[in-house]
Amino acid sequence: MPPRIHPPSRAIASIPKKRRHVRSQRQYATAAAITPAAPHEQMTKSPPPIARYPPTQPPSYKPPEFRKSQLLRQYASLLRSTPLMLLFQHNNLKANEWVGIRRELSAALQKVDAARVSPVHPPEPLADAIKMQIIQTGIFAAALRVVEFYKPESRPSTLDPTDPSTPSSAAVPVFTQSGDQLTHTLSKAAHEAVADTRTAHALAPLLSGPLCLLTFPNVSPQHMKAALSILSPSPPRFPAPTRRANPGWHDAAIQSGLQKLLLLGARVEGKVFDLEGAKWVGSIDGGLDGLRAQLVAMLQGIGGGVTNTLESAGRSIYFTAEGRRTMLEDEQKEASRETAKQK
Template sequence: MPPRLRLSVSLLPHPLRHEVLVYPRRHASAAAAGATSSVTQTSSSNPVSAALPPSAYPSDQPPSHRRPEFRKSQLHRQYTSLLRTTPLIIFFQHNNLQATEWTGIRRELTKALRKVDEEHAAAGRIEPPIAPLVQLKIIKTSIFEAALRVVDFFRPDNISFKGAGKIAGAKADPNFTHDLSRTAYASVLHKKGKHELSPILVGPIAVLSFPHVSPEHLKAALSILSPKAPQNPAPKRKANPGLYDLPVQNGLQKLMLLAARVEGKVFDDGQTRWVSSIEGGMTGLRSQLVATLQGASASVTSTLDAAGKSLYFTLESRRSVLEDEQKGPESEGEEKKE
């Protein structure tokens, strides 16, 4: 048997050496891990290169608090984008739903939302259909809470590291203020657990997101996911037999409505159902607002008109009294002679 040759790590090529050392510790590809680790080791060993000016970094990849290729970083980006672009988000607690149950629930939800779009089209409304854009998905609560803090509390124009800690504040660079930057992380670290939605972001949570606030679509969604009479009654079996399939009903029993985020404000169960009960949707709400403003203006006009008329009659009566007083007793005697 030929003798085994021992290869020294120092004799291996540079990329291969990093593959051998880094691959067991990183869940990335060998080439990406080798290239990233080489840059990391160089920057850590050389403090001058670690403090590079902003122009030295590529515009599409500034330095981040966490490595951008990690799944947590990608989820953080998705959640911040969702919170900024979605005005209506409903939070549900789910308990061990199976894949078949999720499939049935999503099927019935899509069917109910499409029915609302068809009704709008039949009524001649020019609003675009939103059923394909409504999403029901499970979230990572800790990352979602961090994204909430960044969206609601981080202001690049007014950066403060109060309560962030010495390490987080020292690593923060005010030149970089993107969502994954160390500056954003350090400036909202003291707000951890203090958001209005923090108490409900515990355990398994699913969110239902709408591209815009539509009370009709919200009512249809709640009638499927969280039916409650009289505001959001469930469809009858004859109208929607698929809703009463056993997997769907078992899954719905494991869903519980917690809260909602509407235009940046937190709504509880009752307030969320009140939004869904607005007649005519946003169009009806706008017409109600216009009618209220018109009624208020008419009321103000009538009040001012009544006050003017009252003042006119008062002055006229006073004028007649003064004229009678100026005539005096002579005029009264002349009237008697006549």
């Protein structure tokens, strides 16, 4: 079947062929006059390479587009930037129970911020920065191993992620051609460094089942004490709020949710504390300021004892010498008196 040839439109068909040819020549001439002559360097220069990776995302061993990879990066950043975190186990909490617990926790922490305001200490609101979040236990365990056991070199890598010759994430080498190592959290070096450390960390026995974290931006025993009084009360150090002072805490939904929460331990400044250790940190009187005052008092006591010990030796020598001098003077006076009597 022959191809169909669409007839030209009536407007184009009404123009004579000579006029159409002249008009097309004028259009080409106008376009040539408008377009400047390209220099020889631009014509011979090759176009810039297409960036395979953005400058802020180097090639990784694990695909960064997966949700697991992003959670691993998020948990690793959280572990590096959070000096104090409490680890809880939760068992089938409902949405209204979570909402009530977070509401009461926020109210208790804001009371601590209001009580700490004084003319000596500037206001330091920490209640808004203290978060309670549910975590994926397996991915959090992997991030914890990377943070604790993977210590890359401090020198930066010179790998250019925008270079098309850079291999893809499916076949990223441990070292580049220049000898630099990919040292980010999703790199192959990090994966191989923590491959055999599944049970080496002190928190490994606790990382099983559904878990949630309570993270603090600073080590504040006052805020920690308020949080434990709400989430895991244990009198007399962490008494539960009374019904008259806080009637919302005694609601049935909140009490049902608190029965499903279990405090497992804490991580303070990179060190793991068990249940008793976490409660000891929260029970420090006066917080860090009180702990510093106790340390200063102890150092002053040690310094005073050392000073007294050193001074006692010199003082005893001084008293011995003074006593001997007094005895010699008395003997000399007695001898002079006997001589005077004999004369």
